[in-house]
Amino acid sequence: MNDTKAPDEQEPIEICLMAGKIMLQSGAETYRVEDTMTRMADCLGLKGSHSYVTPTGIVFQSGEMRWAKLIRIVERTTDLQKVAAVNDISRKLCSGDVTAAEARGMLAEIETSRHAYPVPVQIAAAAIASGCFTWMFRGGWEDMLPGVICGGIGFLSFILLNRAVKVKFFAEFIAAFLIGLIASLFIKAGIGAHLDKIIIGSVMPLVPGLLITNAVRDLMAGHLVSGLSRGAEAFLTAFAIGAGIAVVFTTL
Structure with missing residues (x-):
């Protein structure tokens, strides 16, 4: 039939x-x-x-x-x-x-339809947010400008690499590496006082907050496969960010 x-x-x-x-x-x-x-x-x-x-x-x-x-x-x-x-x-x-x-x-x-903001607006928002996060994590006023620059450059590199390579892990790793490298150069040049606060604030736009939230909500709703897969994706993103910063600390 x-x-x-x-x-x-x-x-x-x-x-x-x-x-x-x-x-x-x-x-x-x-x-x-x-x-x-x-x-x-x-x-x-x-x-x-x-x-x-x-x-x-x-x-x-x-x-x-x-x-x-x-x-x-x-x-x-x-x-x-x-x-x-x-x-x-x-x-x-x-x-x-x-x-x-x-x-x-x-x-x-x-x-x-395309609701996303233009790339320059996204980069500017990421940069400003990075400076605010740097100050929120008890960084000084002198750390905000390095946080703004590092966050903007890091987010720009993430967008460009994600378009070119199509491998999100690699793009996040390189973006975190650049953030750590530029932040270290700022500290060595006498611009900024707290390296850890600058780096933490600058990587915040890359942190997979929505992925983590959705993973927990899916697990609580009983969708174990989706919750675990989203959680694994969030873990890989966090690992890429941490690995990029760790490479900077071990090489400088």
């Missing part, structure tokens, strides 16, 4: 998968993605649907079919505005304010 669904029957499935993909790529927690997909499926008439979400893929099956559909997640970033937008579409769909076709069009528009 042919189990192929008609195009109009495929649309609700594609809507649920598109919503889950956008949320997962934008940094949403695993349980939130599954809950949103389930609610949208119920509103679209897909009763008894099941979804299995990991940081690298989504498996979705409606209760009416004998096969499941898989989509792969390759790139992940942090864009909570997209997560909020998808949740808003889900609520409007369930309340009947938008149709399935309208929801799919809105999701397609969200998927192609």
Whole structure:
């Protein structure tokens, strides 16, 4: 028997998968993605649907079919505005304010939109945040300027290397190495007084805070695979930052 669904029957499935993909790529927690997909499926008439979400893929099956559909997640970033937008579409769909076709069009528009700030603005924000973190960690006023410069250069190198190499661990390692190296040069030149405070403040924009938070929330929600995988990714990032700083201390 042919189990192929008609195009109009495929649309609700594609809507649920598109919503889950956008949320997962934008940094949403695993349980939130599954809950949103389930609610949208119920509103679209897909009763008894099941979804299995990991940081690298989504498996979705409606209760009416004998096969499941898989989509792969390759790139992940942090864009909570997209997560909020998808949740808003889900609520409007369930309340009947938008149709399935309208929801799919809105999701397609969200998927192609770019909410990220320009790179110069990101670098400036990272630099200012690094200076503030340096002062917050009890660094002196004389440490803030080195913290601003080190944080800005480190974040710029991370962005450029991540685009060129596509290996996040390597980009984070080199960025941390440059931060430690430049901070050490500032101290030797008599600019700044506390090397540890400058380095700690400068690496804060690289710290995987959202990853750690999502890993803990997924583990608490019972999603052990996703929680452990996110935790492992956060550990690798922390290890890359620590290794980059350690290389500076052992070579200088």
